[in-house]
Amino acid sequence: MGHTWLGSLVIFMTISAVQAQLKTGFYSSSCPNAEATVRSTVESYFNKDPTIAPGLLRLHFHDCFVEGCDGSVLISGSSAERNALANTGLRGFEVIEDAKSQLEAKCPGVVSCADILALAARDAVDLSDGPSWSVPTGRRDGRVSLSSQASNLPSPLDSISVQRKKFADKGMDDHDLVTLVGAHTIGQTECRFFSYRLYNFTTTGNSDPTIDQNFLGQLKTLCPNIGDGLRRVSLDKDSPAKFDVSFFKNVRDGNAVLESDQRLWGDSNTQSIVQSYAGNIRGLLGIRFDYEFRKAMVKLGGVEVKTGSQGEIRKVCSKVNRY
Template sequence: MLSPLLMKKVFKKVIVAPDRLSIAQRIQLTVQDPSKVGILGCDASVLISGASSERSAPQNFGLRGFEVIDDAKSQLESTCPGVVSCADILALAARDSVDLTGGPSWSVPLGRRDGRISSAADAKALPSPADPVSVQRQKFADQGLSDHDLVTLVGAHTIGQTDCAFVRYRLYNFTATGNADPSISPAFLPQLRALCPPNGDPARRVALDRDGAESFDAAFFKNVRDGNAALESDQRLWGDGATQGVVQKYAGNIRGLFGLRFTYEFPKAMVSLGGVAVKTGRQGEIRRRCSRFN
């Protein structure tokens, strides 16, 4: 049995980087696979490399951090081969990425197996940056997750980044109107346009939290409330009655202290999410390398 202390030591070593922004980039990967609300569940299928694998799908354009998972897997295999799955490594790395950027920590249930299928076609089950709340809601509800879970988990964007490719369409000719998305605040629009000019680099990185991608906190929800969300799907959470209430709750204070509700609720939502369609026993395998099947 591999000790939790050893696993924590390995993850701290491989996740900590010279600049904290790289940690922010990596949580997008470590949270992305569990947040896939589709058929295959949390099985590390996004880690498989190949021309038709899930990693290659347009929805996963811009994902980074694969080398962190590979490094952790290599170190764990050298100590206890065939014990820790890549799916469990993703769940643990998500937890430790949050912890290392000032967020909460939590106990991660282990025992997942790695999937034997990775298809670009399955990525259609991923939440899209352009999804209206109704579509986001259905994708989560299909796996037993609530509106509250949806908003809470989107809060991981407090330290995430996206690419201009997923933002630019909102800035210049939204829905063929010749204007910007009216839900973007007038103060935020010039900032986004400066980052993502009409003919600029589609892969240029944009912080999902206007207040910075380096710290895990609840400021993201204030930005959603104020029209300062980079992604359309995030901003739409303020326009729906049910999800707006959750955003408002997280954007407020408890006895003058900001962020306590989100810090308390996020770990619970991650545990729920990490249990979606988990493979155990003979349903999967423990890969020797996370980027390919055994």
């Protein structure tokens, strides 16, 4: 009991800066069933298709990296953020819109799309046998969404130094970087984003030497040289539907699908963090990753948030309000 209390205290201290702007239970009076409504909505979609979970997690992550966690990625339009190349394959928009329409019926103009997305990401992880955490809420929705601003989103091609800078620009360090990339334990990608590693790594028809040879054969079977580039492949080959430390073991063993993920093993600092999660005792290290992931997600969810009189509460998540 004491250990649990101490852990909770550390998390509280870590997120105190975020809670100065946001607070847990923000809607407890204004819309008491807000979090339960989001949870039941996510659960209904998850029960039909569990792969919606990594989709919602990625949607929240990509939202926070552009204009902060303000729901700007949800806005539709030809020049909107969601149409940027880096946002190719984003999914889960219909889940957020569904929850929003229910909440507008219950509490009109109260719950922001940005908060719905943050809550949905938490619920998606929890439903995938991952940790749950108290999500500080009170975000307001942004009114700006431009695809041209999405160039700072992490890419599968990024070197460690580029990944490090992109996270540092958002106030996050190497530990946050490795921990949040661990979300790939339930993630998926498409063949076109990594097939160059299999067939043409240095434009001379070779394969990426950091890929384990046995795994290379498996990937080539999944993604033939002339095949469907849109075919989806799990980023964790061992337990793709379960939120656990298997992803880190894959990185350690040369079994990462994305080049950016495998590069975490090639840098001494990120390697030590990957190793600490991968370890040998699955149970204990799984608990530690759960604990660290909760902290990192609260930190991510506080990036450049709009609160108070900033932004607005959108009536429909895909478009800004008209005044």
